Amino acid sequence: MNPFLPRAITLAILIATPGVLRAQPPGRPAPIRGAAEAISAEQLAWDLAVLASDDRRGRNTPSPGFDAAADYITQRLARAGLTPAGDAGTFRQHYELRESRVDTEAAAIEIGGRRFTLGRDFAMRSLASPIDATLPVVYVGHGWVIPDRKIDPYAGVDVRGKLVLAHGPRALPKGVEIQQVGRVAVGAETPFAAATARGAAGVLFITQASELVRWDEIRLANTIRRELEPSVPSAYAAIPVTSVLLTPPLTTALLEGESLSGPSALGLGDQADYPASFQLKKTATLHLPVAAPTLHRPFNVVAILEGSDPNVKGEAVTVFAHLDGAVGARTVNGDPIYNSADDNASGSAALLSIAEQLAAAPRPRRTIVFVWDSGEEQGLWGTRWFVHAPPVPLSNIVAHVNVDMIGASRRPGSADAASAGVTERNEVFLIGPRVLSAQASVLLDRVNDGYLKVRFNRELDRADSEFFYPRTDAGPFLERGILTIGFTTGIHNRYHLPADEASALDPLQMHAIARTVLASVWMLADAAERPRIDQPIPPSVPRHP
Numbered sequence: 001m002n003p004f005l006p007r008a009i010t011l012a013i014l015i016a017t018p019g020v021l022r023a024q025p026p027g028r029p030a031p032i033r034g035a036a037e038a039i040s041a042e043q044l045a046w047d048l049a050v051l052a053s054d055d056r057r058g059r060n061t062p063s064p065g066f067d068a069a070a071d072y073i074t075q076r077l078a079r080a081g082l083t084p085a086g087d088a089g090t091f092r093q094h095y096e097l098r099e100s101r102v103d104t105e106a107a108a109i110e111i112g113g114r115r116f117t118l119g120r121d122f123a124m125r126s127l128a129s130p131i132d133a134t135l136p137v138v139y140v141g142h143g144w145v146i147p148d149r150k151i152d153p154y155a156g157v158d159v160r161g162k163l164v165l166a167h168g169p170r171a172l173p174k175g176v177e178i179q180q181v182g183r184v185a186v187g188a189e190t191p192f193a194a195a196t197a198r199g200a201a202g203v204l205f206i207t208q209a210s211e212l213v214r215w216d217e218i219r220l221a222n223t224i225r226r227e228l229e230p231s232v233p234s235a236y237a238a239i240p241v242t243s244v245l246l247t248p249p250l251t252t253a254l255l256e257g258e259s260l261s262g263p264s265a266l267g268l269g270d271q272a273d274y275p276a277s278f279q280l281k282k283t284a285t286l287h288l289p290v291a292a293p294t295l296h297r298p299f300n301v302v303a304i305l306e307g308s309d310p311n312v313k314g315e316a317v318t319v320f321a322h323l324d325g326a327v328g329a330r331t332v333n334g335d336p337i338y339n340s341a342d343d344n345a346s347g348s349a350a351l352l353s354i355a356e357q358l359a360a361a362p363r364p365r366r367t368i369v370f371v372w373d374s375g376e377e378q379g380l381w382g383t384r385w386f387v388h389a390p391p392v393p394l395s396n397i398v399a400h401v402n403v404d405m406i407g408a409s410r411r412p413g414s415a416d417a418a419s420a421g422v423t424e425r426n427e428v429f430l431i432g433p434r435v436l437s438a439q440a441s442v443l444l445d446r447v448n449d450g451y452l453k454v455r456f457n458r459e460l461d462r463a464d465s466e467f468f469y470p471r472t473d474a475g476p477f478l479e480r481g482i483l484t485i486g487f488t489t490g491i492h493n494r495y496h497l498p499a500d501e502a503s504a505l506d507p508l509q510m511h512a513i514a515r516t517v518l519a520s521v522w523m524l525a526d527a528a529e530r531p532r533i534d535q536p537i538p539p540s541v542p543r544h545p
Contacts, residue, residue, distance in 0.1 A: 028447065028450060028451065028519060028522075028523060029362060031361055031362050032361055032362065032518075032519060032522050032523075033451065033519070034361070035357040035358060035360065035361035035518060035522075036357070036451070036515040036516075036518045036519050037515065038357045038360075039353045039354070039357055039511065039514050039515050039518065040353075040511070041507045041508055041510070041511040042507075043353055044349050044350060044353060044507055044510045044511055044514060045502075045507040045510075047348075047349035047352055047353070048341060048345050048346060048349045048407065048502045048505065048507070048510070049502045050069075050072060051069050051072070051323075051341075051345035051348055051349055052325075052339045052340060052341035052345035052501065052502045053339070053502075054337050054339065055068070056068060056069050056339070057327065057337060057338075058325040058326070058327035058337065058338040058339055058340040059323055059324050059325045059327075059340060059345075060324060060325065060327040061298050061324040061374040061375040061377070061378055061381065061382075062097075062296050062297075062298040062374070063327075066298075066323065066324055066374060069323055069345075069348070070091075070092070070299070070301050070323065070372065073091075073301055073323070073348070073352055073372055074090075074091040074092075074301055076352060076356060077091060077301075077303045077352075077355060077356075077370075078091075080355065080356045080359040080360070081359055082303040082304065082305060082355060082359050082370070083303060083304040083305070083306065084302070084303060084304075085302040085303060085304045085369065085391040086299065086300070086301070086302050091301050091302060091303055092299040092300070092301065092302075093299055093300040093301075093302045093385070093386070093389075093391070094297045094298070094299040095228060095297070095298060095299070095300075095381065095382070095385040095389075096228070096229040096295055096296070096297060097226055097227070097228060097229065097295070097296040097297070097298055097375070097381060098225075098226070098227055098228075098229040098293050098294075098295055098296075099224065099225070099226045099293060099294040099295075099296060100127060100224070100225045100226075100290045100291075100293045101223060101224050101225075101290065101291045102118070102124060102127060102223040102224075102288060102289070102290055102291075103289040103290065103291055104118055104119070104220065104223055106287060106289050107287060107288050107289065108287045109121070109122055109244070109250065109284060109285065109286055109287070110284070110285040110287070111250070111253045111254050111282070111284055111285075112253065112256070112282060114253055116249075116250045116253070118219075118220070118223075119219045119220050120219070120247075121246075121247050121249060121250045122244045122245060122246050122247060122250055123207075123215070123218050123219045123220070123221065123222070123244065123245045124221065124222040124223050124242075124243075124244055124245075124288075125169060125203075125205060125222055125239075125243040125244055125245050126192065126222060126225075126238070126239035126241065126242060126243045127222060127223065127224070127225040127242055127288075127290070128225065128238065128239060128240055128241050128242045129242055129290075130242075130288055130289050130290040131201060131202050131242055131286045131287075131288045132286070132287055132288065132289060133201070133285070133286060134283050134284070134285040135161070135162055135163045135201055135202075135283060135284060135285075135286065136162040136163070136279060136280070136283055137162065137163045137164075137165050137204065137254070137279070137280040137282070137283065137284050138157050138158070138159045138162050138163070138164055138165065138200075138277065138278070138279045138280070139165045139166075139258075139260065139275075139277055139278055139279075139280065140153040140154055140157065140159070140164055140165065140166050140191075140277045141153045141166065141167065141268075141274030141275070141276075141277060142166060142167055142168065142171045142172055142173050142191070142269075142272070142274055143164065143166030143167070143168060143169075143171075143190075143191030143194060143195065143203070144172065144173055144178065144185075144188055144189065144190065144191060144194065145188065145189040145194045146173065146176065146178070146187060146188045146189075147187070148187055149173075149176060151173050151176070153274075153277045154194060154198055154277065155277075156277065157277045157278070157279060158279075159195065159198050159199065159200045160198060160199035160200070161199060161200075161201055162200060162201060162279075163200065163201055163202050163203070163204055163284055163286070164191070164195045164200045164202070164203045164204065165203075165204045165206065165254070165280070166191045166195075166203060166204070166205055166206070167205065167206045167208065167265075167268055167269030167274070168191055168205050168206070168208065168269060169190075169191055169192070169205050169243070170208060170210070170211075170269075171208060171268075171269035171270075171272065172272060173272065173274075174272035174273055174274070175272070179464070179540070181464060181465075181466045181469065181470065181540045182235065182466040182469070182470045182471045183235045183236060183470060184235050184469070184470055184540055184541075184542065186539060186540045187539070191203060191205075192239050192240065192241055192243065193240075195241055196240045196241045200241065202241060202242045202243060202244070202286065203241055203242070203243035203244075204243070204244055204246055204254070204284070205243060205244065205245050205246060206246055206251050206265055206266065206268075206269060207245040207246055207247065207248075207251075208269040208270060209270060211245060212247070212248075215247075218245070225238055226238075226296075226378060226379070227379065228381055228384060228385060228388075229295070232384040232385060232387070232388040232476070233479075233544040233545075234380060234384050234470075234475060234476045234479060234544065235469075235470040235475055235479070235542065236379050236380040236384070236470060236475065236476075237379065237384070238379060242288060244286075244288075248262070248266055251265060251266060252266075254280070254282070254284060255280070257281065257282070258280050258281060258282075259275070259278060260275055260278075298374045298375055298381065298382070299374060299382075300371055300372065300373045300374055300382040300385070300386060301323065301371065301372040301373075302369065302370070302371050302386075302391060303355060303369075303370045303371075304367060304368070304369050304370075304391065304392075305355070305358055305359060305363065305367065305368045305369075305370070306363070306367050307363060307364060307365050307366040307367040307368075307525065308362070308363040308364065308365055309365035309366070312365050312366050312530070313365065313366060313367050314367070314392070314393075314396050315366045315367065315396045315397075315398050315530060316366060316367040316368065316369050316392045316396055316397050316398065316525075317366060317367075317368050317369070317397070317398060317399045317400075317401065317521055317524050317525045317531075318368075318369045318371060318386075318397055318399075318400045318401070318477070319351060319354070319355075319368060319369070319370050319371070319400075319401045319402075319403065319517075319521055320351075320371045320372075320373055320383065320400065320401070320402050320403070320473045320474075321344055321347035321348045321350065321351040321371075321372055321373075321402075321403045321404065322344050322347070322348070322372070322373050322374070322376030322377070322382070322383075322404060322473055323344070323348045323372040323373065323374060324340075324344075324373075324374050324375060324376055324377055324378075324382075325338060325339070325340020325343060325344070325345070325377065325500075326338065326340060326343065326377040326496045327340070327377075328496065328497075328498075331498075332497055332498050332499070333498070333499075335498035335499070336498065337498055338496070338497070338498050338500070339498070339500060339501045339502065340500055341407065341500050341501050341502040341504070341505055342405045342406075342407045342408055342489075342492070342494070342495075342500050342504075342505055343377075343404070343405050343495065343496065343500060344376070344403075344404050344405055345502070346405060346406050346407030346505060346510055347403040347404050347405060347406055348372055349510070350403055350406060350510055350513065350514035350517065351370060351372065351403055353514055354370075354514060354517060354518045354521070355370045357518060358518060358521070358522065361522070364522050364523075364525035364526035365525065365526050365527075366398065366524075366525040366526065367392065367525070368521060368522075368525050369391065369392060369397075371386060373386065373473060376404075376473055380473060380475060380476060383473045383475070383476045383477075384476050386476075387476045387477060387480055394480060394482070397477070397482050398482075398483065398524070398530050398531045398532070399440065399482070399483045399484075399485060399524050399531040400474055400477040400478075400482050400483065400484045400485070401484075401485045401486075401487070401517065401520070401521055401524070402472050402473050402474045402484065402485070402486040402487070403486075403487050403488075403513075403517055404472055404473065404486065404487075404488050405488045405489060405490070405491075406428065406487060406488060406489050406509065406510055406513045406514070407489065407505035407506060407507075407509060407510050408422045408423075408489045408490065408492045408504075408505060408506065408509070409422065409423060409424060409425040409427075409489060409506040409509040410422050410423065410424050410425075411424075411425045411506060414504070414506065415492075415494065415499070415504035416492045416493070416494070416504070418493065419490075419491075419492035419493045419494075421490045421491040421492065422489055422490045422491070422492045423455075423457055423489045423490055424455070425506060425508065425509055426452075426454055426455060426509070426512055427454065427455040427457055427489075428454055428455070428456065428457065428487050428488065428489055428513050428516070429457045429458075429459065429460045429461075429467070429486070429487070429488050429489065429490055430444065430456040430457065430458060430461060430485070430486070430487065431460050431461050431465070431467055431468050431472075431474075431485070431486035431487075431488070432461060432468060432474065432483070432484045432485045432486055433461065433483075433485055434458050434461040434462075435461060435462065435463050435468060435535060435538065436478075436483055436484065436533045436534075436535050436537070437483050437531065437532060437533050437534050437535060438534055438535065439529070439531065439532060439534055440483060440485065440524070440531050440532075443523060443524065443527060443531070444456070444485070444520050447516075447519050447520050447523050448516060448519075448520070451515070451516065451519050452512055452515060452516055454512050454513065454516050460488075460490075463538035463540060464540070467486070467488070468486075469538070469540060469541050470541075472486055472488075474486055476544075478537070478541055479541060479542060479543060479544045480543070480544060480545070481533065481537065481543065482533075483531055483532060483533045485520075485524075487513060487516075487517055489509060489513070
């Protein structure tokens with residue numbers, strides 16, 4: 001079925017489909033409505049204020065502020081009687097994070113006896129591993145591979161163990177548009193992915209003018225890499241190849257005496273008119289040493305509510321809210337503290353109340369796994385680790401619910417009244433079911449229509465929306481074929497700024513959404529038929545084991 005059929009037509013088809021009729025839920029039990037009603041706006045406001053306080057400093061991963069917020073949550077989970085599902089009988093699920101740093105003083109590139117230094121002559125674009133070698137260089141134009149268009153600048157050249165020289169990294173083939181959804185290039189291999197797949201040792205980019213004009217911002221950026229150990233595949237995994245951005249003087253020196261001169265090459269990335277690929281006559285010596293790595297042990301907070309039906313309690317619904325925040329270094333309007341209140345203390349506070357009230361309610365047939373994950377703002381570290389080492393078999397997870405930023409509303413006079421990307425009060429973006437599951441979409445609508453009637457805004461429930469994939473914690477689940485459902489009130493003008501403070505949020509908005517999520521999660525976990533994906537997963541979603 002086409003997921004973009006008008007709603008009325010879609011529902012008419014669903015009503016005529018026996019499988020969907022069987023999937024429609026029975027009436028919601030009164031005790032579950034009571035559990036939802038036991039969530040109070042006052043408790044949500046209090047928990048939001050605690051998690052987003054100045055003392056927590058935005059809950060970066062890893063940080064003492066994150067640890068303190070996690071302790072606050074785990075104490076409440078223990079009192080509620082939820083089962084710990086972390087390491088050694090605790091609520092903490094740890095993972096290893098390797099931090100590598102370029103030795104910026106020693107980093108250099110040598111061309112024909114001339115030495116070029118980091119920050120002045122080149123900048124890091126990505127760090128995967130150190131390089132200390134003299135290597136051949138292969139020019140590959142834009143560096144993109146698009147199989148359906150028969151575009152492959154690597155055909156006829158060998159880049160294994162060599163340096164790839166490409167324009168970019170945003171240069172594109174002439175006359176070709178590549179659909180990019182977040183970090184995903186649909187139907188194409190990026191220069192990073194293409195070079196890695198063909199065994200290149202590294203990538204040198206002939207930097208475009210759009211990057212050169214902000215050289216002061218980027219010249220010492222990307223010198224630190226933090227990644228899971230071992231890495232877990234996902235769209236948000238760290239770039240798998242070391243790459244650098246070359247300045248015009250370094251580009252000119254590298255191409256001196258070659259069939260493509262430096263001055264001629266400098267504008268090609270913007271003109272999108274590239275010569276054929278070729279191997280340079282000269283080599284380049286890269287000294288990109290890395291200091292001894294630092295190992296961190298961040299963690300997720302994980303709790304389980306076991307299902308009541310012996311036949312299906314092995315199946316589970318996971319409910320996530322990332323506990324970490326995006327902590328910047330720049331003081332804005334005199335405020336140096338990034339409290340990360342909406343993103344995502346709001347979701348974390350809601351999930352805490354949801355878990356507490358469900359623990360006291362009649363249990364659904366299936367198990368519910370509650371997770372406050374870490375490292376979402378850095379690279380989906382906690383979520384990627386969870387799908388790598390889940391406390392229940394991944395094949396038994398029937399649906400994943402993500403609660404991320406649910407505290408904003410465009411109510412008159414509020415801090416977000418002028419934020420066009422934010423919902424009205426009593427409105428939430430629902431993301432995932434329209435694209436993936438007619439069965440789940442009907443179930444959620446029925447739950448909502450029979451309860452608070454929050455307006456489900458489906459504007460972002462589209463295959464081409466990066467909020468569907470890959471921009472949230474749902475991404476690693478969807479990459480592994482698991483039904484994902486997201487609740488959010490959208491992106492406001494305070495996003496990732498110190499102004500994202502608890503006082504700017506709408507506790508009544510959080511209250512309505514938290515109660516709706518509780519009822520929705522319980523009904524998914526109690527459904528007579530296993531929730532499932534019944535629509536084709538869009539081709540924009542790569543699949544990972």
